[in-house]
Amino acid sequence: MIFHILTIFPSFFEGPLKYGVVSKAMESGLIDIRVHNLRDWTTDRHSIVDDRPFGGGEGMVLKVEPVYKAIQSILPQRFHPSEEGNHGNTRVVLLSAQGRRFQQQEARSLLQYDQVLLICGRYEGVDERITDHLVDDELSIGDFVLSGGELPAAVVVDSVARLVPGVLGNVASSQFESFSDLDENGAPLLDCPHYTRPADFNGWLVPDVLLAGNHAEIKRWRAAQALAKRQKNRPDLTGGTNERG
Numbered sequence: 004m005i006f007h008i009l010t011i012f013p014s015f016f017e018g019p020l021k022y023g024v025v026s027k028a029m030e031s032g033l034i035d036i037r038v039h040n041l042r043d044w045t046t047d048r049h050s051i052v053d054d055r056p057f058g059g060g061e062g063m064v065l066k067v068e069p070v071y072k073a074i075q076s077i078l079p080q081r082f083h084p085s086e087e088g089n090h091g092n093t094r095v096v097l098l099s100a101q102g103r104r105f106q107q108q109e110a111r112s113l114l115q116y117d118q119v120l121l122i123c124g125r126y127e128g129v130d131e132r133i134t135d136h137l138v139d140d141e142l143s144i145g146d147f148v149l150s151g152g153e154l155p156a157a158v159v160v161d162s163v164a165r166l167v168p169g170v171l172g173n174v175a176s177s178q179f180e181s182f183s184d185l186d187e188n189g190a191p192l193l194d195c196p197h198y199t200r201p202a203d204f205n206g207w208l209v210p211d212v213l214l215a216g217n218h219a220e221i222k223r224w225r226a227a228q229a230l231a232k233r234q235k236n237r238p239d240l241t242g243g244t245n246e247r248g
């Protein structure tokens with residue numbers, strides 16, 4: 004699977020994608036991450052990618068032309084669809100605070116594409132014609148505003164990459180983690196608490212059940228703990244509110 008990231012700050016990605024599972028997945032060739040500098044698709048002397056907003060107002064707006072040219076060059080198949088009219092199994096996503104909420108199911112759904120292009124916005128926003136004509140989806144990583152789409156793009160790449168078959172050493176790792184399964188009412192389940200040695204630290208004890216070796220009991224305890232944690236931290240997942248008292 005190939006991830007393309009379109010950004011005005013390519014060196015940003017030297018950090019976040021250089022560690023752990025994602026970096027190993029790149030080394031083993033299971034994923035490829037290609038970071039593109041949007042300024043490479045400008046023609047003026049100063050490589051300008053932004054301009055003032057029509058209608059006035061604060062801030063600058065990311066221009067449509069360089070983004071158009073970049074997509075045309077990175078994913079030319081989208082501009083010459085095959086006879087079946089598909090885009091060569093590609094997906095173009097704009098990271099945006101106004102987008103649909105990115106959740107585990109979106110991460111899983113992106114797995115179906117051979118190539119995913121993530122566009123990192125900057126400034127006050129991006130020219131709406133990018134949204135209207137060039138992207139398949141707008142995704143938000145949460146209800147807050149960041150200064151750029153680079154962190155959200157790294158979040159998307161990390162969460163999708165670890166679902167690519169073969170990336171996690173132990174297949175079960177991605178099957179038994181938060182948001183990987185639903186309860187009988189269709190609400191997402193969270194992971195259970197984990198402990199490791201020492202069994203006693205400062206008098207903070209590991210629950211006896213985990214030390215007793217009864218696997219059926221351990222399974223029951225973990226399921227109950229996962230539900231309790233969801234109730235405490237994320238009652239919104241089951242229709243409640245998550246305001247803490």
Ligand code: SAM
Nearest residue numbers: 098099100124127143144148149150151152155
């Ligand atoms: N004026 C925009 C608004 O109120 O929605 C915020 C623009 S923000 C300063 C600049 C860029 O950061 C956006 O174009 C987007 O690419 C990215 N961004 C900010 N918050 C985000 C979020 N929660 N999820 C995804 N991308 C985000």
